[in-house]
Amino acid sequence: MGKSAQGTTEKGASGDGMQSASGASVKRKRAKPDKRQGSNKMSAEERLRFGLLSAQLTLAQQADRAVLVLVAGHAATGKGELINQLNHWLENRLTEVHALAPGDEERCRPYWWRFWHRLPTRGRLGVFVHGWVGDAVLARASRALGEGAYSDRIEQMRQFEAELAADGVQLVKLWLQIDAESQRRRLEMLAADPATRWQVTEDKWRRHAQHGLLDELARDLRKRTHRRHSPWIELDASSGDSLLPQVATLLENVMTTPPPALEAESSPALEAVQPPSLAALVQREAPERLKKRDYVERLSESQARLAELARSAARQRVPLVVMFEGHDAAGKGGGIHRLTSALDARLYQVHQIAAPTQEELLHPWQWRFWQRLPRDGRVAVFDRSWYGRVLVERVEGLAVEDDWRRGYEEIRQFEARLLEHGAVVVKLFLAIDKDEQLARFEARAATPHKRHKLTDEDWRNRERWDDYQQAIDEMFSQTHVPGAEWTLIDANDKRRARLEVIQEVSRRLAARLPLA
Known part of the structure; x- marks a missing residue:
């Protein structure tokens, strides 16, 4: 056989035969075919x-x-x-x-x-x-x-x-x-x-x-x-x-032939977990802004605790995925900087998620996030994430409604695979109010070394503030599940928000690691 x-x-691999089959002209009489040019049949x-x-x-x-x-x-x-x-x-x-x-x-x-x-x-x-x-x-x-x-x-x-x-x-x-x-x-x-x-x-x-x-x-x-x-x-x-x-x-x-139509799959019912709410955050009385001296002291202690837990996670080969979402100018970059300052640079990688590249557009939308998952014992930090599908892609019309609505279940399944593997998944949303955002935009515009952080896109997003608020709350309700809960952080006070970021990551690691 x-x-x-x-x-x-x-x-069948003959180059001449393929050339003849593709339409090359062959002159011949009614005689034996010219072996150099092949047969038309x-x-x-x-x-x-x-x-x-x-x-x-x-x-x-x-x-x-x-x-x-x-x-x-x-x-x-x-x-x-x-x-x-x-x-x-x-x-x-x-x-x-x-x-x-x-x-x-x-x-x-x-x-x-x-x-x-x-x-x-x-x-x-x-x-x-x-x-x-x-x-x-x-x-x-x-x-x-x-x-x-x-x-x-x-x-x-x-x-x-x-x-x-x-x-x-x-x-x-x-x-x-x-x-x-x-x-x-x-x-x-x-x-x-x-x-x-x-x-x-x-x-x-x-x-x-x-x-x-x-x-x-x-x-x-x-x-x-x-x-x-x-x-x-x-x-x-x-x-x-x-x-x-x-x-x-x-x-x-x-x-x-065109591919067949997609046959819908039933989605499992969500477990009843009360999601966070932007409205509840606004109604909550804001704590007093943290003084710099207290902040510096607490930051040092919090980073030391996180460093200890991160070393333990590395020894036990527990992967950590920390994902930052939030309003523009909410302080995601500052939170990431203080978080990673406590980690061994050899064990973590920060992924800044922007518009997909040409290569990424040639794959399913989740592909680029699967590529960036950490090895066991390592840390992946996402500055924005797969939630872009149900936030910016939804609000800006970059994804059709069927796609972003299907995105909720696809995100839940993606995070479920991380949890099954034993990863610690920390989802942080840094929220500020509209007045605070405007003040930070204006401060960035007036500061030469910060102007690069302010883009035309930031101003356009601000014009659709209410649309984003609605999308954010729906995102919470659809993806706040056990093991992959959202932590909503009031980021109007940058110092307090940075401490909460570090403390929440430490809390989640400590809950996962034995005797931590």
């Missing part, structure tokens, strides 16, 4: 290959979506051979193949990071071998995932696939099926050939021994994750015939 498939593939295989390649080049030119192919299935179904042949037919400079064997980079971040990190850009085709489906089925079969955790993982799959489909990634999920007897014969055949013996490991025989269980689990999983926007296609690999023609035809069709 391998030799015949490889032989036809190599024949293409074989069925050449037509398939030409159609697939043409569709891929059109996809790259239009760059309106990415195509992600998930290849999963039983052992000894020829997944590797199929992908090698497919990659040979495709323009592999526009194709990315990932067969993940998780290493330290994957294990020290949330589970889904390994897939988000490798998503293809719009216009490209990505292939995941085994992927999130194989991980889940094998983990359940070995009881590494209990029944409840397995159901949770399937729910995460549905959410992940829906997020990709909603944001320009078209999914093609292939399951390679084989019956137990055919699988046994295939393994024995591979083991008998010195050239393929290396493929037959103890793990492959163990999976053969579990064929019935794995088949049952896989069928149930496919049923529970089959959606209009991410359907399953089952391919029968029992005969040993090449599956390349079927897959090539399927992919050509996917790349040349």
Whole structure:
């Protein structure tokens, strides 16, 4: 099987044949075809290959979506051979193949990071071998995932696939099926050939021994994750015939037709937690402004405590994500500076989130935040964050209503993945009133070394103050959940706000770390 498939593939790779197929003029009489220029007639295989390649080049030119192919299935179904042949037919400079064997980079971040990190850009085709489906089925079969955790993982799959489909990634999920007897014969055949013996490991025989269980689990999983926007296609690999023609035809069709409509996923009900409110903050009596001498003394003590907790978190490999949102001129930069002054510079990174770059626009909107997640024991500080989707993108009309409304659930799921991994998530909102903001704007304009902080965008945002207030309160109500609660800080007094920032991060770390 391998030799015949490889032989036809190599024949179809002829450069002359492709040139002739693309319309190059060939002069000849009724005689034997000129071998230097090829024949005008293409074989069925050449037509398939030409159609697939043409569709891929059109996809790259239009760059309106990415195509992600998930290849999963039983052992000894020829997944590797199929992908090698497919990659040979495709323009592999526009194709990315990932067969993940998780290493330290994957294990020290949330589970889904390994897939988000490798998503293809719009216009490209990505292939995941085994992927999130194989991980889940094998983990359940070995009881590494209990029944409840397995159901949770399937729910995460549905959410992940829906997020990709909603944001320009078209999914093609292939399951390679084989019956137990055919699988046994295939393994024995591979083991008998010195050239393929290396493929037959103890793990492959163990999976053969579990064929019935794995088949049952896989069928149930496919049923529970089959959606209009991410359907399953089952391919029968029992005969040993090449599956390349079927897959090539399927992919050509996917790349040349519009993606299917998104099938809505139900959102779990929010736990009843009272969110903060800007109105309540305004009604609260403001404390007396902190004197500088008291501030300096308390700042030193607070930073010392935070430094101790941060070192403990690093030793225990607990990641920390601190996210700052707030009104313009509320003092986010000052709060970040005082916070990071207490940390070892080798252990933290500050990410300033602005308008997405051209590369980021070629990915789903969450991609750039997954890229910036810290390793275990490290700290990521976000100066503005993923909440831009439901704040500035909403208010300024940079995202359509369906997208920003869907953003609430996508944000909740994103933060849930961080918490499941054991991260401490601290969400801070620094609030000032409208009069205080105006005073700070005018002070910045009058101070040469601070003028760069004041932009035309700041003044435009101020004109939509009420719209932002409404968006902020709705953000609180939709994303204030256990483990990822919002902390609303009155930042009219900068000194007191900076202390509250440090103390809140310390409080959350102390609650997470044993004996802290």
